[in-house]
Amino acid sequence: MAETLTVDRLEAWYGDSKVLHGMDFNIRAGEVVTLLGRNGAGKTTTLKAIMGLMERRAGSIRVDGAEIIAAAPYDIARKGLALCPEERGIFSSLSVRENLLLPPALAKGGMTIAQVLDLFPNLKERLDSQGTKLSGGEQQMLALGRILHTGARILLLDEPTEGLAPVIIQQIGRTIEKLKALGFTILLVEQNVAFASGLADRHYVVELGRVVDEIPGPELDARLDTLKTYLGL
Amino acid sequence: MTMIFGVPAAVLYGQLLLGLINGSFYAMLSLGLAVIFGMMNIVNFAHGAQYMLGAMTAWLLLNFLGIGYWWSLLLAPLIVGASGLVIERFLLRRLYKLDHLYGMLLTFGLALMFQGIFTNAFGSSGQPYKIPPLLSGGSNLGFMFLPNYRAWVIVASLTVCLTTWYVIERTKLGAYLRAATENPMLVQTFGIRVPRMIMLTYGAGVALAALAGVLAAPIYQVGPTMGVDLIIVVFAVVVIGGMGSIMGSIVTGFMVGLIEGLTKAFYPELSSTIVFVLMAVVLLLRPAGLFGSKPEPAGAAHQEKLEIAGPNPRRQMIAFAAMAALFALAPLVVYPGFMMKAMLFALFACAFNLLAGYGKLVSFGHSMFLGTAGYVCGHAAKVWGFTPELAVLAGTAAAALLGVASGWLAIRRSGIYFAMVTLAFAQMIYFVALQAPFTGGEDGLQGVPRGHLFGVIDLADPVNLYGFVLAIFLGGFFLIMRLVGSPFGLVLKGLSDHEPRAQSLGLDTARYKLVAFTLSAALAGLAGSTKAITSQIVTLSDVHWSMSGEVLLMTFLGGVGTLFGPVVGAFVVVAMQNYLASLGQWVIVIHGAIFVLCVLAFRRGIVGELIAFAGRRTNRGGAPAHSGPGH
Ligand SMILES: Nc1ncnc2c1ncn2[C@@H]1O[C@H](COP(=O)(O)OP(=O)(O)OP(=O)(O)O)[C@@H](O)[C@H]1O
Ligand SMILES: [Mg+2]
Numbered sequence: 001m002a003e004t005l006t007v008d009r010l011e012a013w014y015g016d017s018k019v020l021h022g023m024d025f026n027i028r029a030g031e032v033v034t035l036l037g038r039n040g041a042g043k044t045t046t047l048k049a050i051m052g053l054m055e056r057r058a059g060s061i062r063v064d065g066a067e068i069i070a071a072a073p074y075d076i077a078r079k080g081l082a083l084c085p086e087e088r089g090i091f092s093s094l095s096v097r098e099n100l101l102l103p104p105a106l107a108k109g110g111m112t113i114a115q116v117l118d119l120f121p122n123l124k125e126r127l128d129s130q131g132t133k134l135s136g137g138e139q140q141m142l143a144l145g146r147i148l149h150t151g152a153r154i155l156l157l158d159e160p161t162e163g164l165a166p167v168i169i170q171q172i173g174r175t176i177e178k179l180k181a182l183g184f185t186i187l188l189v190e191q192n193v194a195f196a197s198g199l200a201d202r203h204y205v206v207e208l209g210r211v212v213d214e215i216p217g218p219e220l221d222a223r224l225d226t227l228k229t230y231l232g233l
Numbered sequence: 234m235t236m237i238f239g240v241p242a243a244v245l246y247g248q249l250l251l252g253l254i255n256g257s258f259y260a261m262l263s264l265g266l267a268v269i270f271g272m273m274n275i276v277n278f279a280h281g282a283q284y285m286l287g288a289m290t291a292w293l294l295l296n297f298l299g300i301g302y303w304w305s306l307l308l309a310p311l312i313v314g315a316s317g318l319v320i321e322r323f324l325l326r327r328l329y330k331l332d333h334l335y336g337m338l339l340t341f342g343l344a345l346m347f348q349g350i351f352t353n354a355f356g357s358s359g360q361p362y363k364i365p366p367l368l369s370g371g372s373n374l375g376f377m378f379l380p381n382y383r384a385w386v387i388v389a390s391l392t393v394c395l396t397t398w399y400v401i402e403r404t405k406l407g408a409y410l411r412a413a414t415e416n417p418m419l420v421q422t423f424g425i426r427v428p429r430m431i432m433l434t435y436g437a438g439v440a441l442a443a444l445a446g447v448l449a450a451p452i453y454q455v456g457p458t459m460g461v462d463l464i465i466v467v468f469a470v471v472v473i474g475g476m477g478s479i480m481g482s483i484v485t486g487f488m489v490g491l492i493e494g495l496t497k498a499f500y501p502e503l504s505s506t507i508v509f510v511l512m513a514v515v516l517l518l519r520p521a522g523l524f525g526s527k528p529e530p531a532g533a534a535h536q537e538k539l540e541i542a543g544p545n546p547r548r549q550m551i552a553f554a555a556m557a558a559l560f561a562l563a564p565l566v567v568y569p570g571f572m573m574k575a576m577l578f579a580l581f582a583c584a585f586n587l588l589a590g591y592g593k594l595v596s597f598g599h600s601m602f603l604g605t606a607g608y609v610c611g612h613a614a615k616v617w618g619f620t621p622e623l624a625v626l627a628g629t630a631a632a633a634l635l636g637v638a639s640g641w642l643a644i645r646r647s648g649i650y651f652a653m654v655t656l657a658f659a660q661m662i663y664f665v666a667l668q669a670p671f672t673g674g675e676d677g678l679q680g681v682p683r684g685h686l687f688g689v690i691d692l693a694d695p696v697n698l699y700g701f702v703l704a705i706f707l708g709g710f711f712l713i714m715r716l717v718g719s720p721f722g723l724v725l726k727g728l729s730d731h732e733p734r735a736q737s738l739g740l741d742t743a744r745y746k747l748v749a750f751t752l753s754a755a756l757a758g759l760a761g762s763t764k765a766i767t768s769q770i771v772t773l774s775d776v777h778w779s780m781s782g783e784v785l786l787m788t789f790l791g792g793v794g795t796l797f798g799p800v801v802g803a804f805v806v807v808a809m810q811n812y813l814a815s816l817g818q819w820v821i822v823i824h825g826a827i828f829v830l831c832v833l834a835f836r837r838g839i840v841g842e843l844i845a846f847a848g849r850r851t852n853r854g855g856a857p858a859h860s861g862p863g864h
Contacts, residue, residue: 052422053421053422072421072426074421074422074423074427075424077423077424081422083422085419085422089416089419091412091416093411093412093414093415094408094411101408102409102412102420103423103424104423104424104425106424147423150423
């Protein structure tokens, strides 16, 4: 399968402090790949760097072979990437409907709004509420749902299970499976190993701004102890 | 004749109509300010100038191209709005990561430039603009006569305001704007070109101001200064309503206009100051404004703050002694009148810097202390026959009192709101000075006697006078120098850097700020009082907003937060005024250009840049010593 997203020697800085020290990894079309790592390892920063949100970054990021390391965020979106950010990024001055409809469709092939709402029926009754009045789980669904109708094929999901109840986590897990079945390519940042293990084709372990290990999905159970050492569990 | 509470009904209705008209303009302008601030976190000081540009453009279109009112209503906002796009693209865009005050300073500079350029070209007097024939005449409503044009202005303004509200709150475009206000980075990842959106928003806000200008042209005189006083009132409106809500701006604008109208009918003496009184009341009861303010994002780590260089006591003393010697000998080569004027402005700027540089409370209204002290001192010397030192003391005390009162209210806000509040208070003092019996109004307080210091030393003698001014300047400067280095100064600086932390340490931050504010006011008053004695005249220009602008200019040019910067800045600005006096209004344009340059290219000012330069050199020179074997 073709490599869809390739990250080479990616470096990034906050002001003068360097946070990414050469991240290397790739994702093939249709895969679900996770970035696992301790707090502060640089997972969120990696997603931000891919989306062009880190002001200072170096190295190479290619989408279907096209270099985007120097591109502006609004152009990166046009390459078919979309971000579901840490802490969800729901806009409080927008209603649920406005939040959902905000991202414009940049390419064909996205879901229709009706399909999105079928995926997340909870949102249907809440369309006119203020975005941030939703529960944490509903906000997560909204954050995920709003990037599904844009036509983006590569979804970057930053800890979608953070702070959610087990039932909701299960629901999110099923949704990600459905999205994979629909052909979406997914880069998932997680701390919840149990959640990630059931979903991903491959796992990358991130430590201090570098990828230090790659674990294929089927081997995860066998290498669980190593992984736990990495994560300090 | 029908009377309502002792006022003829016709007068009351007339004033209410006038209030509604003024309110229309307040609403349109504060709406534009709120939209721009929401998106860009910039208080667009040029808003008044851009309103003026709208009116002037309409006037120029009519007089030079024969293009009439209706086309102007469309063309002037487009032209002025386009100039706004250029301003955003090449100037404002560089400021987004800086402290928000820089945006206010830069647009203040732009306002000065626009105003100066147009005054040069067309003179400062207003020009009439004819009401379009379609709207001339009026109708009798039975209880009052309603001119058609005025009715049109109210309807047009309401339509524009409500349309803007609708677009922002109810449309897809508005959703983009609101989302980008909250989290511009995230909105960009959806493929939306936020920088372009910001540019267009600024252009639209500016176009709105220009549209208000065209609407105003047939009502008020069209002239280069028509926007200045208005924008200060609009700042007060913004403080009253808060910039947090679009509808809030509209409602507050009309409401303030109506209250002003009512005041004109019932108590005309108060009509020019009522807005500022309202603002004071709101600050007292609801500091965040009636409709809540968009909070200023707390000084995030990445924001470049107004910079400050650290003090070094020994070097300071040496520099102080050198300055004292230099100034004492200066009259041998420099015209003493120039020296005295420059020293007093230097003291004024140092006083301002105490608050702006060390307390990081940048006041746009320090002229009120300079002028009030001047009037009181002049009055005491002239009418009450005080000796000069007592008169100066009286003036200084008056400024300190005013400082306590205005500071008590102003420190409830910080940053840009503090700037607007102080500006508004100063404007109120200006109107008081304009109307009060003892200030001499437009003529000023003339013939202030110099008198005998302590009853013995004759200040008519130039040497004595120079010594007097020198002593006051050096004394004031020394006091500030010691204050800044004292525990008080360190706390002040510390709490301006990390207010929440200072509060959690149990410091009463408000108290420190108020003391700093009062000291700054008193020292500015000391300069103003002494100036009254030396120049023997106090005029409205001493309390005018442009004087507050000058002290800002001196301080930022010389180096805000540096000890000697304000002195250097004051000498440069006063020298410029002396030697460039023949250029007339171009001096204002130059002032404006210096503001723009300072904000864009050298924010540390002359002295700050020198210190930074010296610091870099010593660092470079000293580095090898630490990093092992070098050359
Ligand atoms: N805005 C910022 N400014 C400065 N440093 C930051 C900023 N955001 C993150 N960092 C630092 O960068 C490093 C990586 O942070 P990042 O948010 O990428 O970690 P993470 O792997 O996503 O952690 P978590 O699992 O806690 O979300 C951390 O050391 C963090 O302190
Ligand atoms: Mg993270």
